[in-house]
Amino acid sequence: MAGSRPRLFQGNEACVEGAIAAGMRFFAGYPITPSTEIAELCSVRLPQVGGTFIQMEDEIASMAAICGASLAGVKAMTATSGPGFSLKQENIGFAAEAEIPCVIVNVQRVGPSTGMPTSPAQGDLMQARWGRHGDQDIVALSPAYVEEVYFLTVEAFNISEELRTPVILLMDEVVGHLREKVTLPGPGDIVIKDRKKPAPGSRYLPYAPMEGEDGDIPPLGAFGDGFRFHVTGLTHGPDGFPTNDPGVGEPQIKRINSKISSRREKLCKAEELFTEDADVLVVSFGSSARSAKKAVKDLRAMGVRAGLLRLITVWPFPDHLIQRIAAQDLKAVVVPEMNLGQLAREVRRCLDGRATVIGVNRVAGRLIEPADIIRAVQGVT
């Protein structure tokens, strides 16, 4: 089916429309700049499609409420920014441990602390990955364009449903507030995925791996459907009940990690430009990657063999993509990001000394401009 006529959308608005298209029917949130428009739009749009919006008393409650709604069988989302993302971490960990599909949008702003609420940053890259206690792999997607926000929100829901895991949509203030032309797909033009459900009437073991493809992801029943199952944040066995037995707990903890890490190549989406013959690679994500793309094109016009790797999936980290490109003898890798080197640290880890990594970093709300990146590349060529 044909999509709609192109329309001007704000990034936060595209997120809401993507979520509704993906089947989100529950949103719980708390006002925080620069994500507030997502809550406001959900309050308008969700009841129109029979869904539920609630403004909770705080960020923690919002994260808790979406876990509850998802366990009751409804696709659920919350949206926040840095300080609120910090507050949500414990319950994101609960969702990871209890394997509850849900989507958490973080429209990043300048930190630390209250920072600069209306200014963009990308300083939550590591918090998205490591913000919680204990080991848990996480999926985080980072759009750079408004239209991409729409499709990645759909993708975030699909991954969360398929892998029974929380998925983070790591936006930033630029992408969230920018208005760009978007062509919405028609119904049927996007693939919508729903969680596997247990067979009715069966003895349901909510955390028992099964035979066959994707057997490491157990089906998820809904409260009220007759399974009478137990969900806990305590380390649990296949039946969902707490255990202190390392022989039972360890496989469970390893499974919630490996279900993501073992699918790294499938999950990792990236945009590549001129990487096949590049001798300088620019690696970036989110709105900084927009400047990186312009810089790489300008450098090519100047005769510099620059290439771009724009990470769309930031977690799990695409080690394999960076290592593949690094095999072609890079002079250097330049990493523009609006933080003090969080992405560069990961890139350096992947390169393991095979190329020099040069950061282009800004942290107080000023955007990275193409000229900043061009200067950094020219310094090594």
Next chain:
Amino acid sequence: MEGKARPWGVKINSSWCKRCGLCVAFCPRGVLRLDDEGKPVVADIARCTGCLLCEMHCPDFAIAVKRSEQGGRVKTQAVSGK
């Protein structure tokens, strides 16, 4: 009143009992007593009036008071905790 009611029976699941003694303390008729291990046993079922005070104050879900199936049969059950 219908015909003569069957007598009461007290079923004790000693594997769940944690020996707090509340059942014996609450029984107004001396139906229960504590054994050497501190767990309740039925001493005199004939005195039971079915008030359920022992059952509802048992913190361990270990006591059931019911009309007896046949006569005032008393069971002390050892159910495995599996």
Next chain:
Amino acid sequence: MGSDLTKYLRVEKLPHIWCAGCGHGIVTRAIVKAIDELGLDPVKVTVISGIGCSSRAPGYMNFDTLHTTHGRAIAFATGVKLARPELKVIVITGDGDAAAIGGNHLIHAARRNIDLTVICYNNTIYGMTSGQYSPVTPLGSFASTAPYGMVERPFDLCELVMGAGGTFVARSTTYHARHLTNVIKQAIQHKGFSFVDAFSQCPTYFGRRNNLREALAMLNWYKENAVSREDWAKIPPTERGSKFPIGVFKDEEAPEYCESYRKVIEKAMKEGDAK
């Protein structure tokens, strides 16, 4: 517990983890007894808890059960209830869980008048972490973090929830087990936010430090100090001492949140159709 009630338990998980003489099993029995007497469909009952001794109860209860993070049970329950309003959602919490770390969720759920039944297993102490004072520990009593006696003034949780707008509020104790079952029944039947402050003895961590080492001594303390709401009103405040009122303090009708939101959906869908 009669076999008619053990069907509501996950008997294979018993004996439970609570200490000998702990009141939490008495409150848990009162809840399943109330569910039984009301004839609720167990498939449509969801029991949700936070963290602490009390919050282990749902693990023994044969319904859909959710053991969440510390203090957040009511917020999780809000999501479950809004997603599936036809479910009976019962929250089991403790005094630390509900009134300290989760205090914000308690007052806001009461304010919204969302149809949840919150049962606070109130033992005036943090039992799971071995006896620290909570927001309801009585003045002057001892706790592992109040070695010289409690100097913070306690909450009266019923007054707190009534002040926040909860529409059904009651208190009972494990001594008054039959009364406790009855107020829980009323709370579950109530349309709107209902709260039961269920005093439950902790002989191990509260009693031992406060000259009430035996469970029976604690239950007798409830017996001697609990007074009906009517009698409570007759005692001059200066003479109340350690006495406390039990009974139903509030039972009012007010618009229930899920129903109010259903009207929002109807309005939004109708306006959407008109466009």
